[in-house]
Amino acid sequence: MNDYTLAPGAPRPRRLRRSAAVRRLVREHRLNPADLVLPMFVKESLHEPAELQSMPGVHQxxxxxxxxAAVAAADAGVGxxxxxxxxxxxxxxxSQGWAPDGILNRAIAAVRAAVGERTVVMADLCLDEFTSHGHCGVLDAVGAVDNDATLDAYTRMALAQAEAGAEVLGLSGMMDGQVAAVRHALDTAGRTDVIVLAYAAKYSSAFYGPFREAVESPLQGDxxxxxQDPANGREALRELDxxxxxxxxxxxVKPGLPYLDVLADVAAASPVPVWSYQISGEYAMIEFAARAGAIDRMPAILESLLSFKRAGADAILTYWAAEVAVELGAAR
Structure with missing residues (x-):
């Protein structure tokens, strides 16, 4: 039997955990629907929505x-x-990436017309969904990605997406100089209002698998x-600079949960907002674990999102954005 007791005046952190009301009052980090961004897929040849096998609940x-779906997300308060x-x-x-009548540019215009300024309409600016080889850039004569030729394609996409109504352009291709090229093209065209979201630290990850199904990637190789190499942390700060x-x-910072250390380092160093992307494999792990009865689904979702906030993310891209926004609204 342990006869030890705390001395009078000893620290008792449990006082601040004694009830749900107290815990809520002293909570350091909170989720808000406005902090969440919903990734959405539109497929030109579809006649009805198609649920993804590797991402239950997510549709083309x-x-x-x-x-x-965009209007429903805006109604829920998604950021x-x-x-x-x-x-x-x-x-x-x-070339469909910058064609004015390409599916993504038509989608930007349609969604922007429907939601107005109730939420922020963003577009992925990368070639991988549009190339027959599945790479994020234009290939040279020997089949390698040609960095500088790709920048020209990115500037075309940027101008097309801005013209369609995108407010934020997500530069996800990880080409050297992509931010400078796109910013220069936008500014030269008088589109100084368009926001550039740089995927400063995007790692070559095994967790992208379900996304490849979502965009029907024809990629061979890697x-x-x-x-970026998953083994490198300091490199992310160089890319940030x-x-x-x-x-x-x-x-x-992308992916999310396996790179919370990188997210924390980038958040500590960045003078501009820092976002992170809870990617398809992270989503699938929780969904399939919940379906197997291994975890309690919604508490696990909320806990995973809080980890991003704790690491320093100002906003989070997550496929649960609309559902979680509704959940947070109901909890108020």
Whole structure:
């Protein structure tokens, strides 16, 4: 039997955990629907929404169903919508990415018209959804990604997406100089109002698997020559410094949960907002674990999102954004 007792006046941190009301009052980090961004997929050839097998609850949308889901997310208070397009036809250079009538640009215009300024309409600016080879850039004669030729394609996409109504452009390709190239193109065209979201630290990750189904990626091989090595942490801060110098308005760390240390380092160093992306594999792990009865689904979702806030994320891209926004609204 332990006869030890705390001395009078000894610290008792449990006082601040004694009830739900006290815990709520002293909570250090909180989730808000406005902190959440919903990634959404629109597929040109669809006639009705198609649920993804590897991401239960996530759909490839038709243009009509995308608009309907976007309005529902805006109604729930979601902070933003990140749109990805899957064209009916792909080519070597990804030309549907900047075609005015391309599926992504039509989707941007339709969603922006439907939601107005109730939420922020964003577009993924990368070639991987549009190229026949699945890489994030244009290939050279030997099949390697040509960094500088890709920048020209990115500037075309940027101007097309801005014209369609995108307020934030998500530069996810990890090409050297992409932020400077896009910022210069936008400013030269008089679009100084468009926000550049730089994927400053985007790692070559095994957790992207379900996303490849979502965009029907034809990629053979990998993206290790342009996405970061998972073994490197300091490199993310170098990428951050470069993107800031080139004019990034917001920076991103991707993936999320396996890179919370990188997120914390970037958040501590960045003078601009820092976001993170809870990617498809992270989503799938929780969904399938919950379906197997291994975890309690919604508490696990909320705990995972709080970990991003604790690490320093100002906003989080998550496929649960609309559902969690409703959940948070109901809890108030």
């Amino acid at each position: 949308h038709t243009l009509d169903s995308l608009v309907e 933003g919508l990140m749109l990805f397009g899957i064209p009916a036809e792909r080519d070597e250079i990804g 993206r290790r020559t342009y996405q 470069l993107d800031l110098a080139e004019g990034a308005d917001i920076v991103m």
